[in-house]
Amino acid sequence: MIKLIDILNEIGDSSAQKYDWRFKGKYDTSDVINIDYEFKTDSDTQYFVKLTVQESPSTSSAFEMMVAFGVGKSIIKKAFGDKKPFAQVVNKGELYRVMATVIDIVKDGIEKMAQDDYPVKIILFKPEQEKETATGFKITDQRAKLYMAYIKQNMDMVNNVRQKGKEIEVILK
Numbered sequence: 296m297i298k299l300i301d302i303l304n305e306i307g308d309s310s311a312q313k314y315d316w317r318f319k320g321k322y323d324t325s326d327v328i329n330i331d332y333e334f335k336t337d338s339d340t341q342y343f344v345k346l347t348v349q350e351s352p353s354t355s356s357a358f359e360m361m362v363a364f365g366v367g368k369s370i371i372k373k374a375f376g377d378k379k380p381f382a383q384v385v386n387k388g389e390l391y392r393v394m395a396t397v398i399d400i401v402k403d404g405i406e407k408m409a410q411d412d413y414p415v416k417i418i419l420f421k422p423e424q425e426k427e428t429a430t431g432f433k434i435t436d437q438r439a440k441l442y443m444a445y446i447k448q449n450m451d452m453v454n455n456v457r458q459k460g461k462e463i464e465v466i467l468k
Contacts, residue, residue, distance in 0.1 A: 311391035313399045316344075321407065326350075330407060332400045336389045340366055344397060346404040348413060357416035360404060364397050394445050402450070405467075418465035439463060 316334035323329075330346040344364040351359040405415045422438040443456045446465055455466040 311395040313395040314392055316396055316400055318403070328408070328413070330404045332403075334396050334400075336393065338389060340389070342366055342393065342396075344400050346401065348404075348408055348415060351417055354416055356414075358408065358413045359417035359419055360401070360408070360415045362397070362401055362418060362420040364393075390441075391445075394442070395449070398446070398449050402452075405452075416467050418467065419462055421462050 314334045314336055316332050319331040319333055321328065321330045326349060328348040330348070332344040332346075333342065334344075335341050342364055343366075344362070347361040347363070348358050349361075351357045401418065408415050420442075422442055439458055443458065443463060446456050446463075447453060450465070452467050453465055454468045457464055457466075
């Protein structure tokens with residue numbers, strides 16, 4: 296008999312190999328710091344990851360990091376038309392490797408911010424919205440649950456993960 300904990304452990308299995316990624320740069324604006332990365336999957340899909348760090352409005356002397364990732368513009372123009380790069384759901388069977396890579400990049404971004412004396416205590420992201428299926432099933436809800444389970448299993452610095460509306464909030468130790 297399969298137990299729920301076995302399924303969650305499988306979802307959170309950190310054995311997925313991450314893709315090689317590249318740090319593209321870090322730049323400050325007047326109120327935020329942006330850190331950019333990129334990586335390519337085995338199916339040759341180019342991903343871009345943007346980490347945006349700002350002072351946390353809810354936690355004094357702490358910073359929050361907003362995470363956005365998605366396929367590159369050249370892939371989008373070719374395959375999807377003019378939609379925004381972070382608004383695409385790819386579904387090429389590379390989910391766990393992509394998630395492992397994004398988690399590794401987020402850890403690197405947190406480390407870079409700590410070196411500059413900007414302690415990141417909150418991570419925020421929104422799973423991409425998908426249209427409702429003909430039967431009324433929303434895959435977005437499932438994607439959010441999957442992300443939350445994966446983060447809990449693969450980031451040892453996590454204190455709490457919760458969903459706030461359409462956003463997922465990760466509180467770090």
